[in-house]
Amino acid sequence: MPSISAIAAQALQRRIAEGEFPSGSALPSQRELSDQLAISRASLREAISTLEALGLVRSQPGKGVFVTAGSRPDPARPLPGAGSMTPQALIEFRLALEPAWAALATRHMNTEGRQALEDIQRGMEDALRVGDLVMAADWDLQFHLQLAESSTNPGLITIAHQFREQIGHSLRLPFSNPGGIWEPADEHREILAAIDAGDAAATAAAMRRHLAAAARRVGLELQIE
Amino acid sequence: MPSISAIAAQALQRRIAEGEFPSGSALPSQRELSDQLAISRASLREAISTLEALGLVRSQPGKGVFVTAGSRPDPARPLPGAGSMTPQALIEFRLALEPAWAALATRHMNTEGRQALEDIQRGMEDALRVGDLVMAADWDLQFHLQLAESSTNPGLITIAHQFREQIGHSLRLPFSNPGGIWEPADEHREILAAIDAGDAAATAAAMRRHLAAAARRVGLELQIE
């Protein structure tokens, strides 16, 4: 049973995605909104903190809480807590590593690893269905880490875990655009299809497309092979 | 002036990254933590909501708030699992990384970096001329590390230094074959040519050939794209 603030966050996310609160507009006041949702202002504020961390909303003292969803963050500004790496550098970094470990994972895939990927994918889709972006991002990260794990390469596995937070930041960015929250999951399905076909090159290509799409979602134009 | 809950979130994030709260452990209780930070529990809870949205932490009712993120490891060397890499895994690993950072280095190359590469290359050739294989291997490693440096990607640079031991070991092996002492240096020249042509894809391809050749020199047959 999710907490009431998590439910409120999902509800607000949904209403933002459906266009009830357009980008740039202000949410109703916290007092009004908490009344509307029949929860305390404290719980509402926790929900808003969540949405703010996800980049859907920004609150300005004395003015209101404004929807920022869909607006592009500056790709050159380093992410707080991302180890000083910019979104641009993160995508370059991931483009270097992830297609490679995805290809290796394809060659070394076994029923156990495949089942783990399936469970993760279903978890992500379930989370998206209820609009739980926090859990969805969590499963998203798990998907990429599990792929690294399945590569069986100790160096790549080590790196994947070492840069876990940075990767997490990178794949969380696109979720601030409410229109395309299903795109990552769909692209994961394509990766899984290539894995099931046993085609390592196709898996690497699907992963490259996935990362390129992620870059595009956050407004990055990238020049890659 | 950031809100106090944002400050608290940052403080906690830092303490987690520094390893004060290891992955999997529980944070101090909210009452204790709010006391420690001299803020109200309400503000603390907003900070925790933020961290939870970022996937750093998960709170479980009745139990506590648990850290899900690992501490950011000190960029100083030894990494677990890295020492146990087979020559095969090492080549796979390098094939994932080095063509990528070589391509990036091509795009970001400047006269300074290019001069450094030239000095290294000449050093290696001089060492080979006098038959000093120890020095040659040293210059060889320098060449690869300088390429990583020139990629300007913080993540790739970090990795290059973390795995310098492994990479160094990997490229020292081929020198035990007296016949092909000059091959690595020749392949480096090809890489430099691609860099001078400004052709990132060609640089990556040259690096792939270099690594494939290195694998062949130590008797590895590899199945790669």
Add this chain to the structure above:
DNA sequence: AGTTCGGACTGGTCAGACCAGTCAGATCGG
């Protein structure tokens, strides 16, 4: 010894209060 039960924790939620900005409209002075 094994079971049970109570109490001391944990996080989750709430109501109500006060502060500090913001902003528009009323008021006052020219």
Add this chain to the structure above:
DNA sequence: CCGATCTGACTGGTCTGACCAGTCCGAACT
């Protein structure tokens, strides 16, 4: 009449203190 200023009704930010519902350990009872 116009413009500067003041006032008050907003906004979000913070705090306090309370209660609920799980969790867990240890003491007491069987």
